[in-house]
Every structure is written in C-alpha cells, then in structure tokens.
Amino acid sequence: MSASKVKQLIQRLEDKERRGLAKAITFVENQEAGVAELMNHAYRNMNDHALVIGVTGPGGAGKSTLVDKVIKHCRRRGHKVGVIAVDPSSPYTGGAFLGDRIRMGAHNTDLDVFIRSFGSRGSMGGISQGTKRCLYLFKNYDFDLIIIESLGIGQDETEITNFVDVTVVTVVPGYGDAIQIAKAGMQEIADIFVVNKADKPEAEEFYLQMANSLHLIPEELRPIMVKTVATTEDGIPELLEVIEKVGLKQRSKRRAKAEIRIKAEIETEVFNLIRSRLAGLIEDKAMAAFSGQATPFEISAEIAGRINIA
Numbered sequence: 001m002s003a004s005k006v007k008q009l010i011q012r013l014e015d016k017e018r019r020g021l022a023k024a025i026t027f028v029e030n031q032e033a034g035v036a037e038l039m040n041h042a043y044r045n046m047n048d049h050a051l052v053i054g055v056t057g058p059g060g061a062g063k064s065t066l067v068d069k070v071i072k073h074c075r076r077r078g079h080k081v082g083v084i085a086v087d088p089s090s091p092y093t094g095g096a097f098l099g100d101r102i103r104m105g106a107h108n109t110d111l112d113v114f115i116r117s118f119g120s121r122g123s124m125g126g127i128s129q130g131t132k133r134c135l136y137l138f139k140n141y142d143f144d145l146i147i148i149e150s151l152g153i154g155q156d157e158t159e160i161t162n163f164v165d166v167t168v169v170t171v172v173p174g175y176g177d178a179i180q181i182a183k184a185g186m187q188e189i190a191d192i193f194v195v196n197k198a199d200k201p202e203a204e205e206f207y208l209q210m211a212n213s214l215h216l217i218p219e220e221l222r223p224i225m226v227k228t229v230a231t232t233e234d235g236i237p238e239l240l241e242v243i244e245k246v247g248l249k250q251r252s253k254r255r256a257k258a259e260i261r262i263k264a265e266i267e268t269e270v271f272n273l274i275r276s277r278l279a280g281l282i283e284d285k286a287m288a289a290f291s292g293q294a295t296p297f298e299i300s301a302e303i304a305g306r307i308n309i310a
C-alpha cells in the first residue's frame, strides 16, 4: 500500500469510521508494506475505554452462542461491542469462520457491533499475532466492550489473560469431570467460570462438583461460577452482572498485565524477526555440517556470535 493510502487509512481510524476498521484489519492480516506505520499509530492512539473480555473454553462449549447473547443484552443497554472470534482452522471444514458469522448474524446490520473472525493458524498458544493487532486496532475505537472468543483447554491459554481484563472460561457437563478441568489449569486463568448447557440433566451434578473443587482455592482468588443456558439466554443477565463486578476489580491490574504482555510481545517479535533474517544463513551453514566441515554446535556458536549486543 502506498504511503498516502496508509495515511488515508490512519485518518479513517482517527475518524472512528467502521469500514476503515475492517479495511485496516485486512491490510494488517495481509502483511503489506506500510503495516508497521499503521500499527505504530494504532498502538500509540489506543484508548482505555473498553472493558476487554476473553471467552475461552473447549470446542463446542457454546462460546459463540454465549457471546451472541451477551452482545444482545449489551445492545439493549446501548453499549457498543467489538468481537474478535478466533476459530480453529479445521482442515475438515476450512475453519469455523462461516459458522460464527451466521450464528452472530443477527447483529450484521448493527453498526455498533463489529465482529471479526480469524483462523488460529500461526498462533503458539491461543492468541495469534493477528488477534493482538486486531485488538490494538479495536482499541482506537469507542467500543464499551471488546470480546475475544478463543478456543482453549487450559495451560496454552495463559497468554490471553494478559490481553484481557476479565477471563471467562466456558465449560459444559460431559466435557470431563472437575478434576480434569483442574488438571488443565483452567481455574488458574478463569476469573469467571461459566457452566453452560445447564439444561442438560447431568449439569447440576457437574456444577456441584466444580464448586467443590474450586473451594480449595482461597476466596480472593477463586473464580466466580455462573450457570447458563446460552440458547435460551438463561443466566445471561447474571453473567453480565458478574462481568461488570469483576471488571471493576480487574481494571486495576491493567498496568501489571501490560508489563508482562509487553515483554512477551517484544520477545516474540524479536525472535520472529531474527528467525526470518537467519533462515537463509542457517540453510547455507547446514550444508557445512552435512559435509563434515564443522559440527552443528560450532556452526550455532558462530551464527549466535554474529549478534552483537553492546
């Protein structure tokens, strides 16, 4: 993209124009020239207005249905909502992109709801570079709530907690027992545990089991449990109430989370840059090891030695 086009796009972000946001996301996704300028601008101009919620949990737990109903209830209160849905890029269906678009389709014509789906390809653990950049772009706008839906089953999701104010982990009866959920480390990342599909006959026992296992966690750290039936909207008002309450508390942790997040992000970014720059050199040098001229250890030490840190 030419420099003047990038300037135009930046202007559209400044004007908080919705189509400009869609365009910026596509531009960033395609990694065209000029992305760095746009992202630097977007990062510098982020506002702290929106409460950012992460909704994670195993596939099929009802995350999208839940998010859809949360949007509906937020719109009734006049809140503007942005959604970033990270869906597994399943090789069988080509990704759940369409599924999510259709499920959240009721809001397609509403300008104060902006939904964007991503594949999870290229992500090391739950939240991809694309999602992060998208979040920074969203934060240039006036959304009251930004929701990130991501597929996750525990440990690999710890990263997301530093990008959001409130982490909602969605579980369902039949997914496994409370012990398995504890083993996956889900209660460590959850601020709120949603037991969805509470209409299922086994839900009550599952809920009690979960509540019991959470009792071992000190009260100030213990996730709050909410029962929902996303399809019928049962429990959604209660969930919103809890989100608001937890959100107020969690906003004070923004600085601490930013510190962890920024370090991790720079690390990822630097390693990616170095990796792409060194790819050719490593390929060439590998031939030397292959023909017996040097060992892989000697070659590694030589390449690493080229990076001079004063």
Ligand SMILES: Nc1nc2c(ncn2[C@@H]2O[C@H](COP(=O)(O)OP(=O)(O)OP(=O)(O)O)[C@@H](O)[C@H]2O)c(=O)[nH]1
Residues within 6 Å of the ligand: 058, 059, 060, 061, 062, 063, 064, 065, 066, 087, 096, 151, 196, 197, 198, 199, 200, 228, 229, 230, 231, 232
């Ligand atoms: N019985 C029942 N079914 C539900 C409930 N919530 C969602 N479902 C159904 O569960 C299925 C999966 O729902 P989704 O909202 O797509 O779940 P998801 O967690 O977003 O799925 P992925 O994005 O593929 O991980 C759909 O058929 C929903 O209609 C619920 O509370 N009760």
Ligand SMILES: [Mg+2]
Residues within 6 Å of the ligand: 063, 064, 065, 087, 096, 100, 149
């Ligand atoms: Mg979904």
